[in-house]
Amino acid sequence: MSRKLRSLFSRQVTMMILGLTIGAGILTLPSAVARVFGASSWIGTLIIGLFFTGGSYVAAKLAQMFPEETIVEYSQKILGKYFGIIFSILFAVFFFSFVPIETRIMHELVNISLLPQAPSWFVNGVFILVMAYAASKDITQLAQVNELLIEIALVVGVFVSILAWQHFKPMHMLPVFAKNQLHFEQIGAEIGTAFSYAGFPLVNMILPYIRNPEEVTRATIKGNLLVTLIYTFFTITVIGVFGYKETIDLAWPGLELAKSVNLEAVILERLDLILLISWISAVFTTGVLAYFVAALVISKLFGLRNHTFVVWAMVPLIYYLSTSLKNYFVWNQWGLYISILAIIISFLLIPLLYFLALIKARRRN
Amino acid sequence: MDKKKFRRPKPPSEIRKDKEKQQKEAEGKGPFLRRDLVTNVNYLKETIGKSKDVVFREFIMDLTEPVQIVIVFVDGLAAKEIINEYILEALTFQGGLETDWSRDRRNLARNIKDYVLNINEVSLQSDCSEIITAILSGETVILIEDNDLAIICNTRGWEHRGIQEPQTEAAIRGPKVGFNELLRSNTAQIRRWIRDQDLIINTLKIGVRSKTDVAIVYLESVAKPQIVTEVEKRLNKIEIDGLLESAYIQEYIEDRHYSLFPTVQTTERVDRVVASILEGRVAVLMDNTPFALIMPVTFWQLYYSAEDYYHRWPLAILLRLIRFISFFFSLYLPALYLAFAVHSPELIPFNLAIKIAGTREGIPFPVFLEALIMEIAIEIIREASVRLPGPFGQTIGIVGGFILGDAAVRAGLISPIMTIVVALTAISSFTAPSFGVAITMRILRFPLMIVAQVGGLYGLSMATIFFLINLAGIRSFGVPFLSPLVPFNFSDLKDSIFVVPRWAMIKRPLVYEPLDVKREGSKAKNWWEALFNPPSKNKKGAGKEDE
Numbered sequence: 046m047s048r049k050l051r052s053l054f055s056r057q058v059t060m061m062i063l064g065l066t067i068g069a070g071i072l073t074l075p076s077a078v079a080r081v082f083g084a085s086s087w088i089g090t091l092i093i094g095l096f097f098t099g100g101s102y103v104a105a106k107l108a109q110m111f112p113e114e115t116i117v118e119y120s121q122k123i124l125g126k127y128f129g130i131i132f133s134i135l136f137a138v139f140f141f142s143f144v145p146i147e148t149r150i151m152h153e154l155v156n157i158s159l160l161p162q163a164p165s166w167f168v169n170g171v172f173i174l175v176m177a178y179a180a181s182k183d184i185t186q187l188a189q190v191n192e193l194l195i196e197i198a199l200v201v202g203v204f205v206s207i208l209a210w211q212h213f214k215p216m217h218m219l220p221v222f223a224k225n226q227l228h229f230e231q232i233g234a235e236i237g238t239a240f241s242y243a244g245f246p247l248v249n250m251i252l253p254y255i256r257n258p259e260e261v262t263r264a265t266i267k268g269n270l271l272v273t274l275i276y277t278f279f280t281i282t283v284i285g286v287f288g289y290k291e292t293i294d295l296a297w298p299g300l301e302l303a304k305s306v307n308l309e310a311v312i313l314e315r316l317d318l319i320l321l322i323s324w325i326s327a328v329f330t331t332g333v334l335a336y337f338v339a340a341l342v343i344s345k346l347f348g349l350r351n352h353t354f355v356v357w358a359m360v361p362l363i364y365y366l367s368t369s370l371k372n373y374f375v376w377n378q379w380g381l382y383i384s385i386l387a388i389i390i391s392f393l394l395i396p397l398l399y400f401l402a403l404i405k406a407r408r409r410n
Numbered sequence: 411m412d413k414k415k416f417r418r419p420k421p422p423s424e425i426r427k428d429k430e431k432q433q434k435e436a437e438g439k440g441p442f443l444r445r446d447l448v449t450n451v452n453y454l455k456e457t458i459g460k461s462k463d464v465v466f467r468e469f470i471m472d473l474t475e476p477v478q479i480v481i482v483f484v485d486g487l488a489a490k491e492i493i494n495e496y497i498l499e500a501l502t503f504q505g506g507l508e509t510d511w512s513r514d515r516r517n518l519a520r521n522i523k524d525y526v527l528n529i530n531e532v533s534l535q536s537d538c539s540e541i542i543t544a545i546l547s548g549e550t551v552i553l554i555e556d557n558d559l560a561i562i563c564n565t566r567g568w569e570h571r572g573i574q575e576p577q578t579e580a581a582i583r584g585p586k587v588g589f590n591e592l593l594r595s596n597t598a599q600i601r602r603w604i605r606d607q608d609l610i611i612n613t614l615k616i617g618v619r620s621k622t623d624v625a626i627v628y629l630e631s632v633a634k635p636q637i638v639t640e641v642e643k644r645l646n647k648i649e650i651d652g653l654l655e656s657a658y659i660q661e662y663i664e665d666r667h668y669s670l671f672p673t674v675q676t677t678e679r680v681d682r683v684v685a686s687i688l689e690g691r692v693a694v695l696m697d698n699t700p701f702a703l704i705m706p707v708t709f710w711q712l713y714y715s716a717e718d719y720y721h722r723w724p725l726a727i728l729l730r731l732i733r734f735i736s737f738f739f740s741l742y743l744p745a746l747y748l749a750f751a752v753h754s755p756e757l758i759p760f761n762l763a764i765k766i767a768g769t770r771e772g773i774p775f776p777v778f779l780e781a782l783i784m785e786i787a788i789e790i791i792r793e794a795s796v797r798l799p800g801p802f803g804q805t806i807g808i809v810g811g812f813i814l815g816d817a818a819v820r821a822g823l824i825s826p827i828m829t830i831v832v833a834l835t836a837i838s839s840f841t842a843p844s845f846g847v848a849i850t851m852r853i854l855r856f857p858l859m860i861v862a863q864v865g866g867l868y869g870l871s872m873a874t875i876f877f878l879i880n881l882a883g884i885r886s887f888g889v890p891f892l893s894p895l896v897p898f899n900f901s902d903l904k905d906s907i908f909v910v911p912r913w914a915m916i917k918r919p920l921v922y923e924p925l926d927v928k929r930e931g932s933k934a935k936n937w938w939e940a941l942f943n944p945p946s947k948n949k950k951g952a953g954k955e956d957e
Contacts, residue, residue, distance in 0.1 A: 318757050
């Protein structure tokens with residue numbers, strides 16, 4: 046890989062992990078967590094986040110062992126050609142499956158609050174086309190778009206959350222870890238949120254484009270810690286405002302949070318609009334980065350020089366899948382599958398690859 | 411002339427030179443002067459003598475032997491006083507001079523240049539095409555009998571506009587000088603501001619027929635060499651018959667030919683060009699136009715006014731803030747109004763929504779058509795006021811904006827709130843300091859209105875994301891267009907949405923990767939460090955300012 050291609054700053058890597066990880070999941074995360082952990086959900090969010098941060102450390106270390114290659118190439122070196130290809134396909138499927146679900150949830154939210162009557166071909170079509178347009182660009186440009194959008198999303202999102210603290214009741218946070226509130230039989234719902242955490246395998250694809258590969262572990266961990274912090278903060282806000290019992294029953298706790306804000310001086314009647322616009326950009330960054338990574342993996346598998354063709358070829362498939370996710374239950378089921386895949390990839394396959402790579406490296410010495 | 415009793419045989423070196431010339435001509439490198447004066451003059455008469463403004467003045471210089479001389483110049487381009495006093499007078503009043511040099515007939519051209527002419531800029535040339543270009547640029551050519559070298563004297567002098575206040579970029583505070591149409595006067599102005607040995611003014615000629623002088627100006631020890639060579643490379647690539655304005659150059663050297671955003675800055679303010687050169691950027695000046703080009707440029711830079719740096723920093727911050735708000739207004743206000751009014755009226759506060767609905771009662775057009783009519787009307791008024799001469803233009807603005815708008819509202823055709831929206835949009839767009847970017851906003855407003863009509867706020871946010879994707883992809887001579895926001899650069903934030911005091915701007919903008927990063931003065935490492943060490947605190951004269 047030539048020097049010229051190494052264009053990403055480590056700050057941009059952090060931002061890309063934030064952008065890929067924070068997406069559609071954040072609005073539903075608090076209610077899923079509340080089902081299992083009750084009033085002390087924020088501890089649950091924190092712990093899960095830290096788990097995934099640990100996973101990201103392994104992924105970054107693995108990536109650093111092969112600074113000139115992507116996971117498509119070195120998985121074939123470590124696992125052998127066929128298992129490597131199977132792994133890469135799994136990897137591509139994992140990222141690809143993000144895209145239709147993000148599109149579908151986007152459609153739902155747009156229908157709920159912005160354009161009630163908008164047909165799905167319009168909302169999904171526009172979203173997918175803009176995503177494809179962005180994903181067909183090179184990684185430098187994508188990183189810049191992502192940086193800009195995720196910054197807007199975070200600033201606005203945190204701003205609205207802070208405003209919502211006017212309804213914050215400390216009583217809602219108590220008791221901390223009451224046994225009768227823990228419902229581990231609901232863990233299925235918890236697993237379903239795992240895909241809101243697992244964006245970090247991105248590092249294994251973008252390392253050859255990073256300016257200083259030695260800084261990547263720090264950047265990755267920073268990104269995942271930030272994600273954990275933001276989720277925890279958001280969960281605290283939601284649970285604090287609504288209480289855990291109400292949160293469980295809310296379909297979109299984040300939106301309800303924004304609606305609860307009263308600001309007399311603001312020109313808008315409801316603040317959920319502002320939150321929604323910030324959230325659209327967050328969903329967009331998730332979708333576009335996942336799209337890009339999936340297309341990159343596939344184009345590398347086929348030995349294509351450019352991923353543009355793959356991106357545009359995927360458009361009909363994504364459109365078909367996004368419209369086939371008919372309702373809340375279907376996409377929740379889908380989310381569960383992705384989450385299981387996320388857990389398998391980040392806690393089983395990537396550590397396995399790292400372990401095998403370490404053994405191979407030691408044997409060579 | 412024909413009475414040549416004795417011709418000295420040609421020395422072998424001259425024979426070799428003649429052969430070389432013949433070879434060059436055979437290769438098609440253009441004809442060269444011969445030793446025969448008549449041939450030379452005839453050649454020039456054939457090529458440029460058909461025009462009556464080219465003057466051939468023949469006379470005899472009275473040296474040891476009389477020498478036939480022809481001077482050629484263009485009437486009106488060359489300064490006649492210089493020709494009369496310093497060429498004709500100097501050459502004719504030699505009165506049978508008897509010196510070593512005057513006997514050496516074959517090297518007379520060089521000797522006259524060395525001994526006789528008292529003109530400051532003189533050169534020798536034998537290439538006919540160069541000679542013709544020189545004549546057509548206003549220089550005077552002296553052709554001498556038996557010499558295959560012509561003397562070119564700089565006698566350029568023609569009528570031109572004086573130095574005036576720049577019309578397009580007005581400023582309350584700041585130097586009131588702009589460029590004029592004379593390249594030399596413009597480069598001289600830059601020199602007067604930067605008396606530095608590293609200031610390079612490199613000239614080249616562009617245009618097959620116009621042969622316009624174009625100057626590349628930069629600080630050698632500051633500007634990134636890759637940027638300079640890139641500019642030179644792109645300029646050399648230009649293939650055009652004539653350059654009329656620097657806009658021609660701009661269109662050729664732009665990074666994105668199909669983008670709406672200009673990636674080259676234009677200005678007619680001298681101070682602006684000087685400030686950019688001091689930042690490590692490259693300026694390109696062209697003869698015959700007061701508009702200089704500055705490159706590379708970032709998106710935000712297009713929104714800075716030269717004045718921002720002359721006011722004290724609190725005011726500068728306020729001005730920038732207002733300018734960015736009005737940038738947002740000029741782009742989004744009509745579209746946002748449409749999106750709210752058509753698709754999401756429930757998001758507007760109740761009282762305001764009632765008011766808007768009340769004013770819209772009885773309006774015969776849908777909101778979109780209403781907005782479109784008003785926007786087009788205001789564009790027409792604006793264009794009309796530009797085309798009309800000075801005072802009439804303002805009258806048209808008042809008549810058009812004030813009376814038409816009022817009448818339209820009274821007639822019940824347009825709602826008053828729409829008039830407010832459109833007027834605010836138009837006024838906001840006037841705050842853009844450079845015309846190039848203001849026009850981008852004017853163009854983009856219309857697609858955005860359509861998007862808002864079709865897709866509401868969702869469409870608007872998708873369109874915005876689409877713009878951002880495009881903006882993030884633009885690079886101006888290798889510099890990311892949206893810097894310092896993305897890629898984020900904390901050091902360059904000192905001069906972006908806000909401005910820190912002059913003495914705290916201790917580094918040049920890093921995005922241009924200058925060779926010499928630090929401006930002189932403060933010992934602090936960064937601007938935020940410098941903020942805690944104002945100049946009055948520093949013992950060793952740190953208040954020295956670079957610009």
